[in-house]
Amino acid sequence: MKGIVIKSTGKYSLVKVDKKVYKCILKGNFRLDNNLSNPVVSGDKVKIELDETENGVIKDIIKRENHFIKKSLKDNKAHIIGSNIDQVLIICSLKKPYTKFIFIDKCIAAAYYYNLKPIIIFNKVDILNSEEIQNLKIINNKYTKLGITFHEISALNEIGIKKLNKLLTNKKTLFIGNSGVGKSTIINKISKSNQKINDLSSKTGRGKQTTTFSEIFEINTNSFIVDSPGFKDFYFYDIDRNDIKYLFNEFIEIQKECRFSNCLHLEEPDCKIKDNIGKKIWRKRYSSYLSIMNELN
Template sequence: MLKKPDDATLQEGRVVQEHLGRYIVSAGDRLVGCAISSKLRKALEYPTADPSSLRQRVIAVRRIPSVSPVALGDLVAFEDTGADKGMIYQVLNRRNRLSRRAAGRRPLEHTLIANLDLAILVFSIRQPDLHFWLEMLDRFLAICEMEEIPPLICLNKIDLAEEAAWRSAASLYERIGYRTLPISAAHGTGVESVREAIREAVSVFLGPSGTGKTTLLNALQPGLGLQVGEVSRATGRGRHTTSHAELFPLEEGGMVGDTPGLRELNLYNVDADQLHWLFPEMRPLIGSCRFRNCIHAQEPDCAIKAAVESGQIDRLRYQSYLRIRERP
């Protein structure tokens, strides 16, 4: 762990904005623009999980260098140098993080956001239909399992579907233990339940285009969808805001994070042979197969496949497992 300079009095704060290598740190009721100390900038590897955690069980490489030691949402120790300027000397241990493989040939990790209390997974029942995106939903859930981030599945646009359709989808995930909310952001149905869930929490909204994330964000707080959308729309356009990331404050307490790259989340560093640990319904059966190294695909006497045939494990979830295993 990095030590502070002898002549520096360090304060703790949370990184709420990042733009072109400059950071805004929230400390109490103050916002301080900070740079990263040269010593910290050179320390691009961090132990970010307890050795006994699920993350450490399933990852393929224990330590991967990072493109930057500081990410949105990080809790940091910084020196206030006056005039609302400061220097970050230390990143405190992360509870969790969402990251992706960095661009380029080098195997670097790009941490997008850290220390989340909740991930809101927004998927629509209709327009676009949920079955087109089940693999993405299951991939996001596996990431949440690995990082120990509580997910909340919002099944949006229930006003466009028959009740049996959204109840069936909700039941599939509720049986596994995931909290699911059927909502209609356009009509306000279920919005108050989402608002209560994110109150006083640091959250992130994930989901494919067209599923109603912007409508939901605007229903939760007028203008919030526009603020978040400006960050996402900057991605890939060559504008100076491409590297901008921000935690937006909520009027009733809490923050919603957005940063370019959230749509590109994947399980790039997961050992494919350990992926079954990220599917909660499979865990009780791990070790019950005929072969110890069973990957639950073509092997005989596989407990997971038997559970699929008996209906104990949903076939759609099993198909997602096989596809994610092939392409994490």
């Protein structure tokens, strides 16, 4: 039988075949892939076999159309967060917790690298004061100018949920973001699920990780969301340092005019990217670029 993995804990996976869900264990060579910290992930299409008690064994993983990967800090291996998806929703918050620009820019760059559409969602607009709302408007304008869909919502007060639903219709969407930004709360609002949410009890407002494994939720027959455990820092797994400059949309045209075609926009003379900082290039984006380049050094 063929099915789709809707949750995978490492010990077992839940595989949905038509309307039924089977608990399956892993068997086969793919289990031993040394570069992966998790061999099976939500979104994987798999072949399973059932025994007489309806317990299953995953025999094979059908080649993934795509995936979104980050480096696992536990073992430096590739950690797949989701597979066979259309787009990545980067959930952020200006407060409780504050999402750093570098985090957003890394998620965008990775989405482009894996050929997925990035969408930025700022949640929790209900707790912002007027100054913060203005500030968010500026951020919204900057990213919108980069051609990235940017949308502000409050899952709590149900602001912007209709438009969010539209963005998710007929798509398979991966939700990523820091712990506590409200990923599971949003999914509870727009699907019939009832997931555990973070109580943000700690003083920092960051709380601890509540969702621990990626899991798929259906909003309607053609629309699926993969919820993922929040992470604080995001490290690239297999992205080459020399390719980062192609993952920043606004660099693409301008960098053609740099004196050296292999210019990395660091210390090189006659660099048009550096010339344009604060002009065509938003200073914060260049800072994110520099941080990534330093990190990969």
